[in-house]
Amino acid sequence: MRTAPDSLTSTLALVPPMFGGPASATVTLCYTDDAVGPLQAIGPLRAIGQVLTDDVRVLPYTDVLADAHRPPGGRLLSRNTLVPTLDDDVIQAAVAVYRGGTSTVLRSLGGAFGRVPADATAFAHRDAEAMIVCGAFLPPDATDADADAALAPWSAVARRGTGVYLNFQGSDTAADLATAYPPRTHARLTETKRRYDPENAFGRNHNVAPGTGTPTEGPDQ
Numbered sequence: 001m002r003t004a005p006d007s008l009t010s011t012l013a014l015v016p017p018m019f020g021g022p023a024s025a026t027v028t029l030c031y032t033d034d035a036v037g038p039l040q041a042i043g044p045l046r047a048i049g050q051v052l053t054d055d056v057r058v059l060p061y062t063d064v065l066a067d068a069h070r071p072p073g074g075r076l077l078s079r080n081t082l083v084p085t086l087d088d089d090v091i092q093a094a095v096a097v098y099r100g101g102t103s104t105v106l107r108s109l110g111g112a113f114g115r116v117p118a119d120a121t122a123f124a125h126r127d128a129e130a131m132i133v134c135g136a137f138l139p140p141d142a143t144d145a146d147a148d149a150a151l152a153p154w155s156a157v158a159r160r161g162t163g164v165y166l167n168f169q170g171s172d173t174a175a176d177l178a179t180a181y182p183p184r185t186h187a188r189l190t191e192t193k194r195r196y197d198p199e200n201a202f203g204r205n206h207n208v209a210p211g212t213g214t215p216t217e218g219p220d221q
Helices: 088-099 111-115 144-151 154-158 174-180 183-196
Strands: 008-015 024-031 075-083 103-108 130-138
Touching (some): 075 144, 088 154, 130 144
Antiparallel strands (some): 008 024, 008 103, 075 130
């Protein structure tokens, strides 16, 4: 992916055995350029290992995302981190999460994403090469201690990251907010909230409170 065109993105999902299904490794590709055929563009990725199933099709943009169906019952845990470099240490830590029984997803970034200035939007982590996401499914009666145990291997991945993307973050703490928004970005957001939402009507989220100061959790969380 470091040498791939901007028109190609990929996501690798490592899923342990769950819900009666076997373990799997799936690479999802999205290619948006007609100048070079998609088979040529994804050739290097297909050559990495043995391809068991293959489904390459042209789809309208509106059909790219499928409707998600959450498994019945249970407790879903999700965490993510953005890594500047996908080096061996990061890979080994991510594989350890998967071997611990937790789904592990690697999404490629870089390209045009990385050429946006860090202060151009509320998302500042433009130097990230990849995003790593973990997802664990626990029984409905799982305790907080069970959740901590399931996420324990994740800490080694998180330590190697430089930020989080809130859409994939299943926790809501002041630390999460501080990791998502560097100080200068957070200061701009708090000023925006002070101007346009001083009563914090939009507070049911990873909340940026109006005014200035350190990140705090929203009143509804």
